[in-house]
Amino acid sequence: MPLTTYEQVRPWARSIKARTGIGPKAGVMPPWYVEHNIGIQQYKNDPSLSELEIALIAQWADSGAPLGDKADLPPAREFADDKKWIIGTPDPIVKLPEITVKAAAPDWWGEIPPPPVGLTEDRYVAALEIKGFNDVPSGGSGRATVGGRYVFHHMIWSTDKGGGEGVNTPWPVHEVGRNADTFDPRAGRLLRTGSNIVTDSVHLHSNGRDTKGHLEIGFKLHPKDYKPTLRPSASRGLGKGVDISIRPMEANQ
Ligand code: HEM
Numbered sequence: 001m002p003l004t005t006y007e008q009v010r011p012w013a014r015s016i017k018a019r020t021g022i023g024p025k026a027g028v029m030p031p032w033y034v035e036h037n038i039g040i041q042q043y044k045n046d047p048s049l050s051e052l053e054i055a056l057i058a059q060w061a062d063s064g065a066p067l068g069d070k071a072d073l074p075p076a077r078e079f080a081d082d083k084k085w086i087i088g089t090p091d092p093i094v095k096l097p098e099i100t101v102k103a104a105a106p107d108w109w110g111e112i113p114p115p116p117v118g119l120t121e122d123r124y125v126a127a128l129e130i131k132g133f134n135d136v137p138s139g140g141s142g143r144a145t146v147g148g149r150y151v152f153h154h155m156i157w158s159t160d161k162g163g164g165e166g167v168n169t170p171w172p173v174h175e176v177g178r179n180a181d182t183f184d185p186r187a188g189r190l191l192r193t194g195s196n197i198v199t200d201s202v203h204l205h206s207n208g209r210d211t212k213g214h215l216e217i218g219f220k221l222h223p224k225d226y227k228p229t230l231r232p233s234a235s236r237g238l239g240k241g242v243d244i245s246i247r248p249m250e251a252n253q
Pocket of ligand 1: 031
């Protein structure tokens, strides 16, 4: 459910009180399961609510979830234009094949034809962003969720030179709503000339409306003379890689 206006939020007041107050564990809203008494506490972009905020929400729900003084309303949140590339104008942008997903189509997993990346020389990648484009009107397909706008649920993919050379580079998985990935500046990942985008795991999910759409992969390249000083991660999940160590046989980390 969207929670951007009072009218949308009001019917959920009791549920919101319950969900914001059950942390830290699965199901808490906003989702954030980090325990507050153990280990690392300072995270970038931590969306969790303070004790005070949680108490205020509960008190508001218990008092009948009033609108309050309209003059105190904050300005409506403005969302970024989803056509805009967060990583700056990428080069190259690889357009994947156009696919039609029928309104009542069951979910589909499979391969799509492998488009060429089109580079004329090997280059290192600084950042990567994937966007879904389709013919859904800006009002959406009728479903008020992110899934009401996009039909590509996810894609697990690599770049591959083909021809039996066995040079296959995995890249971070595409998921609907996923942000761009910026690689560690010391560890750019190599995008080879003559490679294609290959995937055997595209998951299509109908949004309830006949929809024609495609994905575009935007690569932001390092300058031609760039050389990595660290070995790039081959992780599909995390562009930035992981630098948290958990020591064995030691409690309360
Ligand atoms: C303060 C902010 C948020 C509030 C008040 C809130 C509120 C809620 C409530 C009341 C439900 C239960 C709906 C039901 O009973 O059917 C819910 C479910 C859910 N919310 Fe949130 N939400 C918040 C932020 C977020 C964010 C940031 C995400 C995603 C990143 C998210 C993802 C989900 C998901 C996936 C569910 C369904 C799964 C489940 O039931 O555990 N929510 N939320």
